[in-house]
Amino acid sequence: MTALPTRKLEAFRYADIDALASVWSELAEPEIIDIAAQQKLQQIWLPGGDDVQIRRVELTLHAGASAAIFALNTASRYGRIELDVTLHDGADFAFDAANIGGGEATLEIVTIVRHVEPNATSHQTIRSVLGGKAAGSYLGKVAVMRGADGTDSVQSVKAMLLTRGATANAKPELEIYADDVKCAHGATVGELDRDQLFYAAARGLDPAGARALLLEGFVGGLWGSIEGDDQGIAALARNALRSIA
Amino acid sequence: MLQITNLHATVANKPILNGLTLSVPTGEIHAIMGPNGSGKSTLAYVLGGRPGYEVTEGSVTYTPLVPSEVEGRVSTTLDTNGGRGIDLFTLEPHERAVAGLFLGFQYPVEIPGVSYLQFLRESLNSQRRSRGEKELSGAEFIRLAKEQAALLGMDSDMLKRPVNVGFSGGEKKRAEMVQMGIMAPRLAILDETDSGLDIDALKAVGAGINSIMRAPDKSVLLITHYQRLLDYVKPDRVHVLSKGRIVRSGGPELAHQLEREGYVEAAA
Numbered sequence: 001m002t003a004l005p006t007r008k009l010e011a012f013r014y015a016d017i018d019a020l021a022s023v024w025s026e027l028a029e030p031e032i033i034d035i036a037a038q039q040k041l042q043q044i045w046l047p048g049g050d051d052v053q054i055r056r057v058e059l060t061l062h063a064g065a066s067a068a069i070f071a072l073n074t075a076s077r078y079g080r081i082e083l084d085v086t087l088h089d090g091a092d093f094a095f096d097a098a099n100i101g102g103g104e105a106t107l108e109i110v111t112i113v114r115h116v117e118p119n120a121t122s123h124q125t126i127r128s129v130l131g132g133k134a135a136g137s138y139l140g141k142v143a144v145m146r147g148a149d150g151t152d153s154v155q156s157v158k159a160m161l162l163t164r165g166a167t168a169n170a171k172p173e174l175e176i177y178a179d180d181v182k183c184a185h186g187a188t189v190g191e192l193d194r195d196q197l198f199y200a201a202a203r204g205l206d207p208a209g210a211r212a213l214l215l216e217g218f219v220g221g222l223w224g225s226i227e228g229d230d231q232g233i234a235a236l237a238r239n240a241l242r243s244i245a
Numbered sequence: 246m247l248q249i250t251n252l253h254a255t256v257a258n259k260p261i262l263n264g265l266t267l268s269v270p271t272g273e274i275h276a277i278m279g280p281n282g283s284g285k286s287t288l289a290y291v292l293g294g295r296p297g298y299e300v301t302e303g304s305v306t307y308t309p310l311v312p313s314e315v316e317g318r319v320s321t322t323l324d325t326n327g328g329r330g331i332d333l334f335t336l337e338p339h340e341r342a343v344a345g346l347f348l349g350f351q352y353p354v355e356i357p358g359v360s361y362l363q364f365l366r367e368s369l370n371s372q373r374r375s376r377g378e379k380e381l382s383g384a385e386f387i388r389l390a391k392e393q394a395a396l397l398g399m400d401s402d403m404l405k406r407p408v409n410v411g412f413s414g415g416e417k418k419r420a421e422m423v424q425m426g427i428m429a430p431r432l433a434i435l436d437e438t439d440s441g442l443d444i445d446a447l448k449a450v451g452a453g454i455n456s457i458m459r460a461p462d463k464s465v466l467l468i469t470h471y472q473r474l475l476d477y478v479k480p481d482r483v484h485v486l487s488k489g490r491i492v493r494s495g496g497p498e499l500a501h502q503l504e505r506e507g508y509v510e511a512a513a
Binding site for chain 2: 193194195196198199200201202203204205206207209210213214216217218219220221
């Protein structure tokens, strides 16, 4: 077992170290997922019931493979999703994830996406909705190795703060050693739109219902590309939003 | 239905309404016309309860006709104070909608990620819950929405799209009228519903207002810049708003006179 990380480590700068310490001794090694060439994977990561939930995954996509991962991060105290992705020639990776929390929750999504060969695509969409004194973070690094031309990478990171005490951290990071690449990233932090709230009120929607509906609209787009059964992720996200709206 | 008395209101501490007095009896359609900056939209927003619009003086009394029974239950939230009316400013914006007031927006708001069907169904059911009425099921609501969309000549598939996102100006205004049909209000305050409409849309919107709101127990306050909508929706009274107060009132012919002579002369 390695030593407990400290906040001096970049990937843990916003972590709840005390919460991490409470599970550190039983924390498993990262789950390894290897997708063979031309194969497809879809996974839906639902929150569990524990107040501290940590998921660590190392994902490798071989040539032409594709993976779509949907994640809901809502632990009541500390939720952390770590994802280390390696993309080979022409691989296609999509990650749609939400941090939703209130109270004193610390919710983190930490990703590294390594484009090691040409023509791979990666598309990350992260939405955070934070109330109470919750803090939500996205630390996302996209590394494009030498020769990985034709890389196409997008990081879209948006957070909605419902209270003055809530915090959002967004740190999209690019490290590019190839010439012909497209790497887009955008990060915004905002609050509910007053014009939208008044419009909903003018149609008779009560304030809590209006906030919940607008938040669902903010997060709901994440689950639109799930193929088949969504395993209840949309409903769980809706419940989490209603509990903090 | 609506009695506005000596209404003063400010926006960002700037006085916009300066002693506006107006009465709209039940069963009538009144038009308010006036030049830009006369306070037309402010009046609409004050009546709708938009945050940031501060009433500094005066009163607005709202007296909807109350159906004696709603779905077998006596309605409690539409208590009109023994027929003396409700002080509108004691109601939150959503409570005004529950009480049967509908505000048609000059600039309908876009809500990405929320479909029109979901938005309207949740809004209508929130109103119905507050009034002690039974909520509509998904199927019942879709039937109602399709019926009202057809009435306004709108493709009901548009209601599957996010609220107003990618709608043209005319489509947004038609959608406002579809919403009005679904909500079936007692009093509609329509803020420049005619702006940005081509002639076909204008006819459709006019026909929609007539069929939804022309009834002995309903009233409309139609706020408009131009006379042309009044060719399709015949008002019982026309009022001229200037510098935050009503400076002239008359029958439908006043609208034509304004169109001919302009506001300055007519208001003089």
